Amino acid sequence: MRDLTDAFLELVRRAATDLPPDVEQALREAREQEEPGSAARSALDTILENVRLARENSTPICQDTGTPLFYVHHPEGWSTRALREQIRAAVAEATRRTYLRPNAVDSITGKNTGDNLGDEAFPTIHFEEVEGDELIVDLMLKGGGCENVGAQASLPDTRLGAGRDLEGVRKVVLEAVFKAQGKGCAPGVLGVAVGGDRGSSFLGSKEVLLRPLQDSNPNPALDELEQRLTQQANQLGIGPMGFGGKTTVLGTKIKGMHRLPASYFVSISYMCWAYRRRRMVVRGDEIAYS
Amino acid sequence: MHKLTIPLSDEVVRELKVGDAVALSGTIVTGRDAAHKWMIETFIKKTREPRGDDLQVYQTLKPLLQGGAIYHCGPVVAGLDTGEYRFVAAGPTTSIREEPYQGDVMRHFKLKAVIGKGGMGAKTLAACQEVPAVYLHAIGGAATLIARSVQRVVGVYKMDFGVPEAMWVIEVQDFPAVVTMDSHGGSLHAEVEAASRAALEALLAS
Ligand code: SF4
Numbered sequence: 001m002r003d004l005t006d007a008f009l010e011l012v013r014r015a016a017t018d019l020p021p022d023v024e025q026a027l028r029e030a031r032e033q034e035e036p037g038s039a040a041r042s043a044l045d046t047i048l049e050n051v052r053l054a055r056e057n058s059t060p061i062c063q064d065t066g067t068p069l070f071y072v073h074h075p076e077g078w079s080t081r082a083l084r085e086q087i088r089a090a091v092a093e094a095t096r097r098t099y100l101r102p103n104a105v106d107s108i109t110g111k112n113t114g115d116n117l118g119d120e121a122f123p124t125i126h127f128e129e130v131e132g133d134e135l136i137v138d139l140m141l142k143g144g145g146c147e148n149v150g151a152q153a154s155l156p157d158t159r160l161g162a163g164r165d166l167e168g169v170r171k172v173v174l175e176a177v178f179k180a181q182g183k184g185c186a187p188g189v190l191g192v193a194v195g196g197d198r199g200s201s202f203l204g205s206k207e208v209l210l211r212p213l214q215d216s217n218p219n220p221a222l223d224e225l226e227q228r229l230t231q232q233a234n235q236l237g238i239g240p241m242g243f244g245g246k247t248t249v250l251g252t253k254i255k256g257m258h259r260l261p262a263s264y265f266v267s268i269s270y271m272c273w274a275y276r277r278r279r280m281v282v283r284g285d286e287i288a289y290s
Numbered sequence: 291m292h293k294l295t296i297p298l299s300d301e302v303v304r305e306l307k308v309g310d311a312v313a314l315s316g317t318i319v320t321g322r323d324a325a326h327k328w329m330i331e332t333f334i335k336k337t338r339e340p341r342g343d344d345l346q347v348y349q350t351l352k353p354l355l356q357g358g359a360i361y362h363c364g365p366v367v368a369g370l371d372t373g374e375y376r377f378v379a380a381g382p383t384t385s386i387r388e389e390p391y392q393g394d395v396m397r398h399f400k401l402k403a404v405i406g407k408g409g410m411g412a413k414t415l416a417a418c419q420e421v422p423a424v425y426l427h428a429i430g431g432a433a434t435l436i437a438r439s440v441q442r443v444v445g446v447y448k449m450d451f452g453v454p455e456a457m458w459v460i461e462v463q464d465f466p467a468v469v470t471m472d473s474h475g476g477s478l479h480a481e482v483e484a485a486s487r488a489a490l491e492a493l494l495a496s
Contacts, residue, residue: 039468039478042291043429044313046466050435062431063366063379098378101366110466145384145430160494171494181483183384183408185430232493236486241407241430243309243468244482274431 001082003020007280008090014100014289015139015278017058019051022213023250023275027051030240030247040245046071047240047273062274065100066143068116068123069206073136079126091116091123119236138210146184146272151176152198155264164264166225169194170232176268177233177249182242185272187250189213190229193267195257205269208255210277217254226252227258293447297357298402302318303422306469308476312426313464317444318405319351319360320458322383324451328393334398347447354459359426362388362406364454365437375443377460379433382407393417405467409479415471429466439465
């Protein structure tokens with residue numbers, strides 16, 4: 001098996017310094033929507049200018065480079081142990097090169113490891129064996145400010161009048177967006193998982209954020225809810241950075257999961273505007289990034 | 291867009307209203323949790339004796355803070371080994387942690403601007419009215435752009451607090467921010483929260 005450490009390093013560099021085109025496009029469209037001269041528009045101008053500079057200079061888009069979340073899809077015969085070692089080596093090197101800020105803090109001692117290597121969940125690496133001969137690796141960097149405003153609801157919720165159906169889901173998601181205000185560095189993207197247990201539900205709410213921003217959900221009921229939630233979240237008027245304005249979220253992605261008859265969880269992962277995710281595909285000797 | 295230059299006069303500060311976009315230039319000082327606690331305990335409440343270089347640092351920073359600005363920021367700094375410091379990434383950090391200290395620090399030093407993100411509470415808003423001063427909301431996540439507005443690192447004090455917590459004296463040019471708390475009692479954070487609460491209630495009932 002070949003050594004992919006350098007390829008992983010490049011993946012990290014791209015994720016940290018180069019915002020994906022679909023997100024940048026959505027930010028541009030949001031800017032056009034906001035009133036000329038408004039604080040909302042000026043915030044988006046600053047954001048877009050920052051995105052450009054970070055790309056040009058290969059410096060972090062945001063100083064909080066977040067938790068690195070790797071999703072590795074490998075064909076049969078790859079050693080996940082070797083891949084894990086290479087990913088960890090790449091993350092440490094990326095930290096040395098200031099693509100990443102040292103972010104792994106031991107919760108018991110308060111000590112920062114200095115190289116972004118913590119326990120087996122830091123960086124987080126998910127492995128899945130797939131058909132075919134391509135190795136596909138997705139990387140998402142999820143910052144702390146937006147992670148802190150994520151939420152999980154257990155339905156029914158009588159306070160909100162939210163039952164165990166998509167109407168109930170709509171209500172708890174809107175409340176989560178209200179509570180977040182601008183604190184997750186709005187405009188954000190909502191990843192929502194309906195069902196699962198508490199753990200799998202939160203994982204699902206992050207995975208769904210790997211979808212392209214402008215795609216549609218193959219399930220018509222969920223597709224309709226995604227559009228409705230984006231539209232209604234924007235009616236809250238929280239706006240970029242919480243300054244007030246038309247754009248509070250750029251999009252919503254929902255995933256249905258199986259649950260126990262007794263449970264009905266709705267998990268919401270809030271992704272800030274610095275929605276850093278990149279993909280690497282390895283096929284034979286070729287490595288492509290998108 | 292209001293171009294602001296430090297030191298800020300009372301007149302300039304009073305003209306600023308919630309929602310105004312500003313571009314700030316001049317010398318500012320970074321300070322977060324450790325710095326605020328140190329200023330309060332050693333020089334304002336005086337519950338702790340000055341020691342080491344405390345008095346010297348105080349004398350140096352005092353004229354910079356008077357009419358000046360403090361920035362809630364834990365920067366990523368290059369050149370730590372050579373002393374030729376350069377800010378690489380320098381976005382704002384959450385301000386509300388300084389709420390217990392900020393008002394007294396503003397009054398003591400006649401600080402005219404506090405820069406951070408997420409807004410602050412009633413004690414700071416009251417100090418904004420008295421001093422008078424403003425809270426400037428920097429754009430969360432705009433780390434590279436803000437670092438670029440830092441023309442020069444003039445000096446660093448209290449390095450014993452650690453790099454993110456140290457007090458960095460920096461010269462900025464056109465640092466972008468938005469006034470979200472003004473000297474007339476206005477707070478954009480309170481306004482937006484109230485309006486969005488009403489909108490949420492309507493959406494929940496629909
Ligand atoms: S929420 Fe996102 S943009 Fe804001 S500070 Fe954190 S990582 Fe950066």
